[in-house]
Each structure stands twice: as structure tokens, then as C-alpha cells.
Amino acid sequence: MSKFSYLFNRSIKFYKLNFKTSIVSFLTLTTIFFIYQFIFTIGYSTNSFFKNLSSVQNVRVYLKTDDTEKINEFIKNIKNLNSVEDIIYYTPEDSYKYLKNNTQNLKYLENISKDFFPSFIEIKLKDNFKDLIFINQIKTEINKFEIVDKASFGEQWVLKFASIKYSLQIFIFIVTILLSISIAFITINVINLNLYKFKEEIKIYSLVGATRTFIIVPFLFASVIEFILSFAISVLINFSIFFGINDYILSSLNINFIKLPNIYIYSAMAVYFFLINVIAAFYISLKFLKKASRIND
Amino acid sequence: MIKLFNVSVSFYGEKKALDNVSLKIDKGEFVYITGASGAGKSTMLRLIYADLLPTRGVVLIANKDITNITPKSIPYLRRNIGVIFQDFKLLEEKTVFDNIFMTLEIFYIKPEQIENRIFSILRRLGLFSRRDTIVKKLSGGEKQRVAIARALINEPSIILADEPTGNLDPERGEDIIKLLQDIANQGNTVLVATHDKALIEKMPARTIYLKNGKVEADTKNE
Structure with missing residues (x-):
């Protein structure tokens, strides 16, 4: 045994x-x-x-200008970044549609002029770059561009x-x-x-x-x-x-x-x-x- | 078989329990170790089965130096030594058979594999009919014989008995000593620590007298 x-x-x-x-x-x-x-x-x-x-899906960038040439130049620069998966540009009209699609109070929105809606760029990040520290760094870099009014990823809530x-x-x-x-x-x-x-x-x-x-x-x-x-x-x-x-x-x-x-x-x-x-x-x-x-x- | 060279044992740096003891015990010898309480009799036996290590000196068992034996090696030394105590050190709630089986169980053997070996030693010690009796129901003499059976079952070459007759009446005590002498006659080395002078006089053998941890006399040298 x-x-x-x-x-x-x-x-x-x-x-x-x-x-x-x-x-x-x-x-x-x-x-x-x-x-x-x-x-x-x-x-x-x-x-x-x-x-x-608290997961950040994208960084939203509000612009100071509607100058298409400057905006395209900016998008071109951002696209070169490794961390960026996709960039979508929203004109004031797109911005209006975006809001309209995401809210139920349609009558209220229809009373507002489309010109009041800001144009913005939505930068979608690759999964590997969704770390908060890294996103903060990207935000700081984006804010350095002259045409950028404000870059934000909803940090108040996310943090x-x-x-x-x-x-x-x-x-x-x-x-x-x-x-x-x-x-x-x-x-x-x-x-x-x-x-x-x-x-x-x-x-x-x-x-x-x-x-x-x-x-x-x-x-x-x-x-x-x-x-x-x-x-x-x-x-x-x-x-x-x-x-x-x-x-x-x-x-x-x-x-x-x-x-x-x-x-x-x-x-x-x-x-x-x-x-x-x-x-x-x-x-x-x-x-x-x-x-x-x-x-x- | 057993050699002690200038062995001293002291506990916590206090008075020496053994003081510069040297002696030699041959194979097949029957030896009494005697002296008053606290003379060092039990300490000497404890040294031999490595329950204590010497503070100074060398202890040889079967030409093997056990002076600095490691805890891992102690079980293998003890398998060659049978020890009998005054208080028997038996498990009172277990049967005679189970108490003896404990010695063989450590070799990973099932009881049915060595039943005949245990029965044979029980017959030799007159305990066969008591094999299934719970130890606490036995008399002192019977308990001591169970302890002897447990010590002998593994056929060790050394038997150490620490006051084996201390709890027995004189007649039973003599029976036990006679039994141990028979075991020595079969070639085993037997050391009996006792303070019973009458017993030693009645059943004489080589006797080592200890006093205050020193060998005061050894009848072998007289």
C-alpha cells in the first residue's frame, strides 16, 4: 500500500x-x-x-471657428495620433440633429435656431487608450490648438x-x-x-x-x-x-x-x-x- | 552499542543533570542505572532516545554519533529503540492490540498484515486473551507488559526502561525484570533505570550508580 x-x-x-x-x-x-x-x-x-x-468613449472638442479649411487641417493632425480610432465632425446642423435624436422634447428644440448649436468634433479613442491619465494628456494636447475652444470628456462625472x-x-x-x-x-x-x-x-x-x-x-x-x-x-x-x-x-x-x-x-x-x-x-x-x-x- | 564520552547535560544553564559522564554498554548487556531521585537516571535514558541533546560531550548509538542529531533523523533512531515508562504511556481508551499496532502503523502497514506478529508477542507476554481489552481495564502489571510488547514489537536492538516497576507490587516488578533479562539474553541491550535497591540485590546485573549527575560507581569496573 x-x-x-x-x-x-x-x-x-x-x-x-x-x-x-x-x-x-x-x-x-x-x-x-x-x-x-x-x-x-x-x-x-x-x-x-x-x-x-466612468469609461470614456470619446473626447468632444468644441471649436472657435467654422472655417472648413482650418477644421480639416485640425482633423488631419488629430488623425495622425496613434490613440485615435475615428473622428466625426458635427456642423451646427448635425449638432441640432444629434440632440434631436437623443431627446424626447422635440417641440422645445424646434423653437431654437440651428445657429445656436455649436459645431464640434467627436474623437473616438482606441480601447487601449481609454485610461484616464492618458485621456487627460490628450485633452491637454488638443486644447493647445488655436481653433479649439474647449475639449472635454465629461471629466466632472467620470472622475x-x-x-x-x-x-x-x-x-x-x-x-x-x-x-x-x-x-x-x-x-x-x-x-x-x-x-x-x-x-x-x-x-x-x-x-x-x-x-x-x-x-x-x-x-x-x-x-x-x-x-x-x-x-x-x-x-x-x-x-x-x-x-x-x-x-x-x-x-x-x-x-x-x-x-x-x-x-x-x-x-x-x-x-x-x-x-x-x-x-x-x-x-x-x-x-x-x-x-x-x-x-x- | 551505547557509548557516552564526557557527556554533560544542563537545563537552562542551571545545575547539571549529567556531569562529565563516560560509559560504554555492549550489545546484549542488561544494565541497571540507579541513584536517588534527580541523580540523572532518566536524563541518561532521554539522551539515548534523543529526547534530549547533550550540552557537552559525545553520544554514540550503534557507532552512530547522535550528539547533534537533526529532528528529521530522530524518528529513524527511535525505531531501533524500545522505551518503557513507569506510567506506561499507553492510550487508555484503545485496546491492547491497537496500542501495540501504533508502533507498526508508522510503517504504513494495515493491522491485518501484521496481526500474527502482534498475536505472537502477546502470547509471549501472556496477553493474548486480553488483546481486545481496553487498556484502562487492565491491571498495572498487565499495562506494563503491554508497554513492553509495544517496545518489543519492532524488534529493536536497545530497550530502555525508566522505572518500569515503579507502579507495580514487588512480585509483578520481579516478573517484569525477569522478562527484560530474558530479552537481554536474546541479544538485545537493556537499560533499566530504577531506584529499587532491593530489586537490584535480588536480581543482580551490571549496575551504574549515579549521584548528582556523575557516575559514582559501575559494578563492571569493580
Whole structure:
């Protein structure tokens, strides 16, 4: 029988034997993971929402002149920029049509003379150049042209939404750190309790020549099983709750706000907390074995 | 088999538990280590099964220097040493069979694979009928025999017994010593730490007297 399968069977036996005592820590872990995933999902959805709001689609440039030659020259210069995907020039009449197509108060618009509508150029940026810092630089460069009255990308709102988005990311980061510490402490406490419970058995195994691997694997295994079950169940509860909220509450209100993280995000989350769990379990097991390996103390 | 050269052990820099001890114990010898409480008997045994490391000097077990043995190597040393304690160090809630099986389990063996080996040692020690009994239901003498069975099952070349008769009545104590002497006669090295002078007088063998951590006398040299 291979060492691995022997240790695996021994670990299963140990876990079954110890199941009752591990229920409390299992419930604690499940609750913590659930709360984290709940906060994460809300944060993720809000982040996606503000990401859409704060994403800059184009830069709008209002001009001082209607001189076609100057305008064409300006467009030609701008087109040479790497970051620009497309440029559309709106004459005052186009500007009027644009507004008319995008509002419902037609009668009100019809009372205004077309001459009052400003001509402008809409510069559509390539996806790779939609970073806020870069867009600000483009805006500054465009403003340097003589014919430009004002260049704008709705920065007032975009910057506000972006700051909300970044604050949320910082919040999720802090919650993640706090949760990591909690997971590590829970793992350490649970394994410590188990190790103390089996202290005499460990001493005897140590006396008869058991290796560290032989002694600690069942404890690590129990911790890993507990982690996997807690994480899986918390994901299931989280999914059920948010599907419920989406299907029964938000969809009837025609709101599409909740966005569940994809499988890659959940996998990364699982791997990260798994590593925290295993490192904490190893640390406390080895620390305990150092103390407990003295047979006759 | 066991060699100690100028070995000293002190705890936290305080009074020495062993002070410049040198001795040699050959294969198949039966040796008493005696002295008053705190003389260093248990410390000497703990050195041999690497539960303690010497502060100074050299410890050789089967010509292997274990003075600075690493934690990783300790299990492999202990597999060749059987240890018996005054308080038995058995798991009271487990059966006799399970307690003995613990020694073999560490080799990743299933109980059914070595059942006959355990039965054989239980027969030898008169415990076969008690194999499925929970240890806490046994008498002190029976418990000590289970501890001996556990120490012997792996066929170690060294047996260390720390006050093995301390919790037993004199008659049971003598039985245990006789059993250990038989084990020594089969070629195993047996060290018994005891303060029971009457027992030593009744069942004589080489005796090392310790006083304040020093070897005061060794009957081998007399």
C-alpha cells in the first residue's frame, strides 16, 4: 500500500472521528466565506456599474471657428495620433440633429435656431487608450490648438465615478486582508485544539519513531477538507441568494445591477484562501510538534 | 552499542543533570542505572532516545554519533529503540492490540498484515486473551507488559526502561525484570533505570550508580 493512500485513509478516519468537534469551525468558516463573498459580489457589481459609467468613449472638442479649411487641417493632425480610432465632425446642423435624436422634447428644440448649436468634433479613442491619465494628456494636447475652444470628456462625472470605483476596490482589498487574517487564526486555533486533544497519541507516535509527515498529515487533511467544504457551500449559498435577488426582485424592477464574479475570480479566491489555510496549518503543526516531541516533559 | 564520552547535560544553564559522564554498554548487556531521585537516571535514558541533546560531550548509538542529531533523523533512531515508562504511556481508551499496532502503523502497514506478529508477542507476554481489552481495564502489571510488547514489537536492538516497576507490587516488578533479562539474553541491550535497591540485590546485573549527575560507581569496573 502506498504511503499516500495509507495517509489518505488514515486522514479520512481521523476526520470522521473528529467530525463533531470540527462542525463549529466548519460553520464559522462557511459564515465568514459567505459574508466575504456577499460583500465581494456587491463590490464587484458596483465596481462594474461604475466602470461603465466612468469609461470614456470619446473626447468632444468644441471649436472657435467654422472655417472648413482650418477644421480639416485640425482633423488631419488629430488623425495622425496613434490613440485615435475615428473622428466625426458635427456642423451646427448635425449638432441640432444629434440632440434631436437623443431627446424626447422635440417641440422645445424646434423653437431654437440651428445657429445656436455649436459645431464640434467627436474623437473616438482606441480601447487601449481609454485610461484616464492618458485621456487627460490628450485633452491637454488638443486644447493647445488655436481653433479649439474647449475639449472635454465629461471629466466632472467620470472622475467622481472613478473615485467611487477606486474607493470600493480599496474597501474590498481591506476586507480581503482582514478575512485572510481571520482564516489563518481560525485554522491555527482549530488545528491547535485538535493537536492538544491528541497530544498523548502524538507523543506515543513520536516515541515509536513516527515521522512528522505521518503525524501531521491527518490534521492538515482535516483542515483542507473543512476549507473545501466551507468554501464550496458558501459559494452555493451566495449564488442562490444573488440569483434569487436577480430573478425575483431586481428583474421585476428592470434593474440589472448584480453581476456575479466569473469562475476565474472564484478560482483565484479559492486558491488564495487555500494557500492561507495550508500555510497556517503547516506553521502551527510544526510549531506544536517542536514542543510536543519531548516525550518525557 | 551505547557509548557516552564526557557527556554533560544542563537545563537552562542551571545545575547539571549529567556531569562529565563516560560509559560504554555492549550489545546484549542488561544494565541497571540507579541513584536517588534527580541523580540523572532518566536524563541518561532521554539522551539515548534523543529526547534530549547533550550540552557537552559525545553520544554514540550503534557507532552512530547522535550528539547533534537533526529532528528529521530522530524518528529513524527511535525505531531501533524500545522505551518503557513507569506510567506506561499507553492510550487508555484503545485496546491492547491497537496500542501495540501504533508502533507498526508508522510503517504504513494495515493491522491485518501484521496481526500474527502482534498475536505472537502477546502470547509471549501472556496477553493474548486480553488483546481486545481496553487498556484502562487492565491491571498495572498487565499495562506494563503491554508497554513492553509495544517496545518489543519492532524488534529493536536497545530497550530502555525508566522505572518500569515503579507502579507495580514487588512480585509483578520481579516478573517484569525477569522478562527484560530474558530479552537481554536474546541479544538485545537493556537499560533499566530504577531506584529499587532491593530489586537490584535480588536480581543482580551490571549496575551504574549515579549521584548528582556523575557516575559514582559501575559494578563492571569493580
